[in-house]
Amino acid sequence: MPAxxxxxxxxxxxxxxxxxxLFGLNDFYLQILFTIGVNxxxxxxxxxxxxxxxxxxxxxxxxxxxxxxxAAIANIEWGLSPWLSLLLACGFGAVxxxxxxxxxxxxxxxxxxxxxxxFGIVVEKIVTEWTDIFKGQAGFYGISAxxxxxxxxxxxxWVWFVGALCIATHLMLxxxxxxxxxxxxxGVQMAEPAxxxxxxxxxxxxxxxxxxxxxxxxxAGAVVAQQNQYxxxxxxxxxxSIFLLVVVIFxxxxxxxxxxxxxxxxxxxxxxxxxxxALQHFTYGALLLFxxxxxxxxxxxxxxxxxxxxxxxxxxxxxVPGHSALAATTAAAASGEILVVKDLYKAYGGIVPxxxxxxxxxxxxxxxxxxxxxAGKTTLLNLLSGHVAPGSGSIRFEGQEIAGWPAHRIACLGxxxxxxxxxxxxxxxxLDNVLLGAHRxxxxxxxxxxxxxxxxxxxxxxxxxxxxxxLGDLGLGDRAHEPAKSLPYGLQRRLEIARALASKPKxxxxxxxxxxxxxxxxxxxxxxxRRIQQAGVxxxxxxxxxxxxxxxxQHVLVLDYGALIAEGRPEAxxxxxxxxxxxxxxxxxxxxxxDAA
Amino acid sequence: xxMLAIEGLKVRYxxxxxxxxxxxxxxxxxxxxxxxxxxAGKSTLMRAIGGLAKVAGGSIRFEGNDITGIxxxxxxxxxxxHSPEGRLVFGDQSVRDNLVLGAYARRDEDGxxxxxxxxxxxxxxxxxxxxxxxxxxxxxxxxxxxxxRALMARPKxxxxxxxxxxxxxxxxxxxxxxxxxxxxxxxxxxxxxxxxxxxxxxxxxxYVIETGTITLEGTGAExxxxxxxxxxxxxx
Numbered sequence: 001m002p003a004x005x006x007x008x009x010x011x012x013x014x015x016x017x018x019x020x021x022l023f024g025l026n027d028f029y030l031q032i033l034f035t036i037g038v039n040x041x042x043x044x045x046x047x048x049x050x051x052x053x054x055x056x057x058x059x060x061x062x063x064x065x066x067x068x069x070x071a072a073i074a075n076i077e078w079g080l081s082p083w084l085s086l087l088l089a090c091g092f093g094a095v096x097x098x099x100x101x102x103x104x105x106x107x108x109x110x111x112x113x114x115x116x117x118x119f120g121i122v123v124e125k126i127v128t129e130w131t132d133i134f135k136g137q138a139g140f141y142g143i144s145a146x147x148x149x150x151x152x153x154x155x156x157x158w159v160w161f162v163g164a165l166c167i168a169t170h171l172m173l174x175x176x177x178x179x180x181x182x183x184x185x186x187g188v189q190m191a192e193p194a195x196x197x198x199x200x201x202x203x204x205x206x207x208x209x210x211x212x213x214x215x216x217x218x219x220a221g222a223v224v225a226q227q228n229q230y231x232x233x234x235x236x237x238x239x240x241s242i243f244l245l246v247v248v249i250f251x252x253x254x255x256x257x258x259x260x261x262x263x264x265x266x267x268x269x270x271x272x273x274x275x276x277x278a279l280q281h282f283t284y285g286a287l288l289l290f291x292x293x294x295x296x297x298x299x300x301x302x303x304x305x306x307x308x309x310x311x312x313x314x315x316x317x318x319x320v321p322g323h324s325a326l327a328a329t330t331a332a333a334a335s336g337e338i339l340v341v342k343d344l345y346k347a348y349g350g351i352v353p354x355x356x357x358x359x360x361x362x363x364x365x366x367x368x369x370x371x372x373x374x375a376g377k378t379t380l381l382n383l384l385s386g387h388v389a390p391g392s393g394s395i396r397f398e399g400q401e402i403a404g405w406p407a408h409r410i411a412c413l414g415x416x417x418x419x420x421x422x423x424x425x426x427x428x429x430x431l432d433n434v435l436l437g438a439h440r441x442x443x444x445x446x447x448x449x450x451x452x453x454x455x456x457x458x459x460x461x462x463x464x465x466x467x468x469x470x471l472g473d474l475g476l477g478d479r480a481h482e483p484a485k486s487l488p489y490g491l492q493r494r495l496e497i498a499r500a501l502a503s504k505p506k507x508x509x510x511x512x513x514x515x516x517x518x519x520x521x522x523x524x525x526x527x528x529x530r531r532i533q534q535a536g537v538x539x540x541x542x543x544x545x546x547x548x549x550x551x552x553x554q555h556v557l558v559l560d561y562g563a564l565i566a567e568g569r570p571e572a573x574x575x576x577x578x579x580x581x582x583x584x585x586x587x588x589x590x591x592x593x594x595d596a597a
Numbered sequence: 598x599x600m601l602a603i604e605g606l607k608v609r610y611x612x613x614x615x616x617x618x619x620x621x622x623x624x625x626x627x628x629x630x631x632x633x634x635x636x637a638g639k640s641t642l643m644r645a646i647g648g649l650a651k652v653a654g655g656s657i658r659f660e661g662n663d664i665t666g667i668x669x670x671x672x673x674x675x676x677x678x679h680s681p682e683g684r685l686v687f688g689d690q691s692v693r694d695n696l697v698l699g700a701y702a703r704r705d706e707d708g709x710x711x712x713x714x715x716x717x718x719x720x721x722x723x724x725x726x727x728x729x730x731x732x733x734x735x736x737x738x739x740x741x742x743x744x745x746r747a748l749m750a751r752p753k754x755x756x757x758x759x760x761x762x763x764x765x766x767x768x769x770x771x772x773x774x775x776x777x778x779x780x781x782x783x784x785x786x787x788x789x790x791x792x793x794x795x796x797x798x799x800x801x802x803x804y805v806i807e808t809g810t811i812t813l814e815g816t817g818a819e820x821x822x823x824x825x826x827x828x829x830x831x832x833x
Contacts, residue, residue, distance in 0.1 A: 373722060373738050374738045375735075490636070512763055517635070544763065583766065
């Protein structure tokens with residue numbers, strides 16, 4: 001949403017909140033407004049987890065309980081002030097968020113949903129059965145509400161307070177999700193290996209999303225306990241977990257405004273259906289089915305199509321001139337061996353795609369890795385980039401041993417890559433894909449990003465300008481705002497190279513960059529790779545187009561059945577009898593590349 | 598005799614018109630190739646013929662019958678085999694089972710068995726890996742499997758979408774040798790291929806597609822000599 005419309009929207013909302021007393025609403029309606037706010041708080045965080053990071057949780061009632069019981073126990077048992085209890089509730093929420101994030105690192109999809117259901121049920125059982133501490137159904141009475149200047153909150157104050165919390169939460173999440181963190185979450189959801197390849201720690205991103213959702217959910221629970229001044233185990237049910245998820249999905253997961261739509265509509269619906277309790281759960285189930293089948297992007301998604309059309313042709317030019325990563329020649333190209341591989345070995349059961357391979361990559365040169373299909377070329381590349389862990393052997397990059405390192409750490413050292421079967425962030429624009437590539441260079445702290453400090457806005461603007469410059473340099477400038485998946489195949493390949501270059505790598509690994517390109521396009525690709533080399537980047541590419549390989553590389557490695565059978569200068573390799581027999585075939589090269597003519 | 602006749606075919610993706618009224622014919626026993634840049638609409642055309650893309654206008658006639666808007670599995674039954682771009686193999690099935698599945702619409706057990714052996718002969722790599730799960734094959738091996746699987750249906754018309762994609766030079770030559778052999782056996786083939794030189798050399802006729810429209814047509818040899826084709830697609 002454009003900044004102006006957003007500011008106006010917020011002002012209208014704030015004014016409406018301030019004018020609430022004029023409407024003479026009774027407590028019933030004030031309670032509904034309060035509940036909308038609470039549901040929005042819980043759903044806004046859950047949306048980060050579900051809609052952005054792509055992790056489904058069916059156990060957030062457990063986190064709601066963590067917040068509510070912390071607020072109750074801290075106030076009643078430990079005698080802490082309501083304000084302090086509220087803060088403590090958020091802190092405990094964060095801790096439990098960390099706890100349930102742990103399984104998400106190992107499992108995904110339905111298994112993760114099962115784990116979160118388990119968490120929710122365990123919490124429900126504990127607060128119900130462990131009556132010594134949690135008082136079960138009897139519950140805690142007399143939880144103090146916060147007060148300002150000695151005045152305890154009335155129902156009207158509560159509406160204002162929750163409204164303020166909602167606006168603050170919205171502003172922080174808006175700032176966070178618009179920048180590198182939001183992109184990282186989406187990247188993890190859309191293509192984990194690609195996210196790793198640009199230096200994003202998948203574990204950290206998922207954990208962060210869990211913690212954010214846990215904090216807002218715990219805050220919602222604490223606020224409910226304090227406003228109600230009473231809390232018992234009846235609040236914590238599996239249905240609450242479902243309800244929160246329905247708010248997110250029906251409202252529109254992955255949209256900043258989805259939780260708002262969901263909270264307003266479902267809270268009103270809930271209040272209206274309260275007369276027929278039997279209908280409530282049935283309705284949530286039906287709504288969940290309805291939105292999953294017919295409106296997978298929820299209400300917000302139905303609107304966003306319109307908004308996108310309106311935004312088209314209103315592309316904002318960058319405020320500052322950008323520097324293309326391709327034009328910027330890195331300081332005096334390094335020399336010597338940038339990467340040294342020794343006795344690298346990898347087996348999958350009986351299949352050994354890489355057996356005791358040793359070689360060195362010279363800085364500043366273009367190297368080609370060729371060999372028959374199934375020779376182990378891509379596996380070797382995956383070992384170098386950390387996407388596959390080696391069985392044994394050593395990989396030294398600039399003198400540092402990196403064998404067995406996770407992919408995102410290797411990426412942060414300056415090794416970038418592309419993928420044979422294109423792993424773009426398909427729903428994101430070409431520009432966002434490149435910005436994700438620059439992830440490790442956009443230096444904004446979490447706090448700065450959350451609060452939208454000028455430093456983080458400046459970093460974001462610079463990164464955008466640089467990304468646009470790079471896209472322009474690679475002939476993708478006029479398609480920067482199109483979703484990556486809508487680009488033709490050849491341009492998608494080029495976009496992968498742009499994304500890798502945006503990370504300003506020292507070593508670039510390309511897996512069949514010319515696959516699917518016609519001879520003319522392959523020729524243009526050769527020019528791009530030459531420019532990459534001139535920019536001081538060392539290149540290792542897997543390729544079957546021999547005219548390209550022979551034209552641009554200074555060193556060729558040949559792999560067959562997992563073993564290195566030859567290496568050397570291109571002209572020597574093309575005459576090597578072993579290579580001819582295993583790979584090139586006996587005819588003259590014009591016939592085999594065909595397109596060199 | 599004309600096997601495939603397409604008139605004014607249109608396909609839309611949302612607001613984008615991917616095919617803007619394409620007309621072409623493929624005769625019985627002909628090898629016809631489509632060349633064009635990325636995004637020109639070649640794969641969309643293949644998908645429309647194979648029943649995988651929704652047709653917005655025009656008609657597709659196969660052996661004289663109107664098959665416009667027919668669904669993918671019915672196309673296979675009629676005798677149209679499709680080896681799609683991008684190696685869509687059944688990843689959690691073995692190589693052999695992928696081939697057996699390719700013959701799903703057939704009932705001749707002996708013929709299926711002998712065809713499997715035949716394509717193992719063409720692609721020895723697949724024979725070596727016949728019990729491996731297809732998802733564990735390398736990209737190039739999956740490409741071989743996708744071609745062999747399409748052939749297992751013994752189609753009358755074979756749609757080959759970028760068969761050389763990601764294949765080693767030696768195997769590319771094998772694939773073109775297979776196409777040549779299929780042609781000699783009388784199979785009708787519609788071929789999309791980025792290696793335009795080889796595709797034109799093997800083709801009886803060819804069409805050039807640019808942004809959803811056919812801009813040139815002729816025999817393979819004519820287009821190989823055409824200056825526009827040479828500079829735009831052959832990198833000459």
